[in-house]
Amino acid sequence: MNKVVLITGGSSGIGKSIGEFLHKKGYIVYGTSRNPEKVVNSIFPLLALDVRNAASIHSAVAKVIEISGRLDVVINNAGVGITGPLEEIPMEEIKNNFETNFFGPIEVMKAVLPQMREQKSGLIINITSIAAYMGLPYRSVYSASKGALELITEGLRMEVKQFGIEITNVAPGDFATNIAAGRFHAPVIKGSAYEKVYGETLATMNEHVDAGSNPNEMAEAIYKIMQTKKPNVHYKVGVFMQKFSIVLKRALPDKMYEKMLMNHYKL
Numbered sequence: 001m002n003k004v005v006l007i008t009g010g011s012s013g014i015g016k017s018i019g020e021f022l023h024k025k026g027y028i029v030y031g032t033s034r035n036p037e038k039v040v041n042s043i044f045p046l047l048a049l050d051v052r053n054a055a056s057i058h059s060a061v062a063k064v065i066e067i068s069g070r071l072d073v074v075i076n077n078a079g080v081g082i083t084g085p086l087e088e089i090p091m092e093e094i095k096n097n098f099e100t101n102f103f104g105p106i107e108v109m110k111a112v113l114p115q116m117r118e119q120k121s122g123l124i125i126n127i128t129s130i131a132a133y134m135g136l137p138y139r140s141v142y143s144a145s146k147g148a149l150e151l152i153t154e155g156l157r158m159e160v161k162q163f164g165i166e167i168t169n170v171a172p173g174d175f176a177t178n179i180a181a182g183r184f185h186a187p188v189i190k191g192s193a194y195e196k197v198y199g200e201t202l203a204t205m206n207e208h209v210d211a212g213s214n215p216n217e218m219a220e221a222i223y224k225i226m227q228t229k230k231p232n233v234h235y236k237v238g239v240f241m242q243k244f245s246i247v248l249k250r251a252l253p254d255k256m257y258e259k260m261l262m263n264h265y266k267l
């Protein structure tokens with residue numbers, strides 16, 4: 001029997017790559033988009049879903065179950081970036097980021113868990129970020145929303161193991177996708193105390209994404225995890241230095257690690 005997979009945010013970048021890879025491997029894949037009618041080149045079906053709208057989540061999940069009768073793997077991939085000096089990011093945008101990166105994925109899990117409990121099986125993969133492991137300058141909100149999702153996963157895992165359901169986090173490093181174009185950038189304000197440093201850091205951050213790895217690497221990693229009987233709590237996918245930065249955080253004294261990050265971002 002071919003397994004049924006739902007990927008939130010299957011219209012571009014990592015979600016699209018995962019969907020195409022799994023579709024070619026014979027899985028029954030459903031992706032989602034806020035505007036599926038605008039996506040012309042998807043090789044798997046896209047359902048309408050906005051993770052900030054609970055009704056749209058429940059309706060998409062119900063549709064998959066109605067068509068396929070089951071739901072084996074859910075990939076909580078939809079997410080957005082946000083940059084800026086915390087002092088200058090509008091509160092509304094901070095909340096908006098948490099709606100998409102944190103509350104949305106929780107609503108998706110709430111929507112699929114009843115079906116998975118009934119089946120006595122299921123795998124949920126939450127796409128977080130290597131940025132979730134450390135508070136990054138001018139990306140502190142993104143680090144926080146993804147870090148919060150990492151912790152929810154840790155706790156929920158232990159609650160649902162009894163039902164045969166597995167949950168895991170996959171933290172990508174930099175991948176070349178549309179994320180930089182789609183993220184909320186607090187504007188570099190002329191005359192602001194942060195103008196020079198934030199302006200330069202923003203340029204460096206965008207270069208990192210543009211020079212990022214091919215998202216197919218994420219698709220291969222996800223496929224491998226799906227073949228694992230008992231997945232780990234956390235996975236990291238990226239180039240060596242990005243993954244190693246997490247090891248360093250654990251090994252170094254806090255201030256030494258902070259200094260290293262500040263040197264990296266030329267602060």
Ligand SMILES: NC(=O)c1ccc[n+]([C@@H]2O[C@H](COP(=O)([O-])OP(=O)(O)OC[C@H]3O[C@@H](n4cnc5c(N)ncnc54)[C@H](OP(=O)(O)O)[C@@H]3O)[C@@H](O)[C@H]2O)c1
Nearest residue numbers: 009011012013014033034050051078079174175177178179
């Ligand atoms: N690229 C990286 O370097 C990187 C690094 C670490 C983590 N990540 C994480 O990886 C995931 C995928 O990002 P990506 O790099 O592939 O970015 P992307 O190319 O911008 O794709 C983002 C996807 O999320 C969907 N999406 C955005 N807001 C949504 C909402 N409110 N409701 C439902 N879907 C929404 C978009 O679909 P529509 O616009 O069609 O609705 C799109 O399919 C995100 O969670 C991101 O935070 C990426």
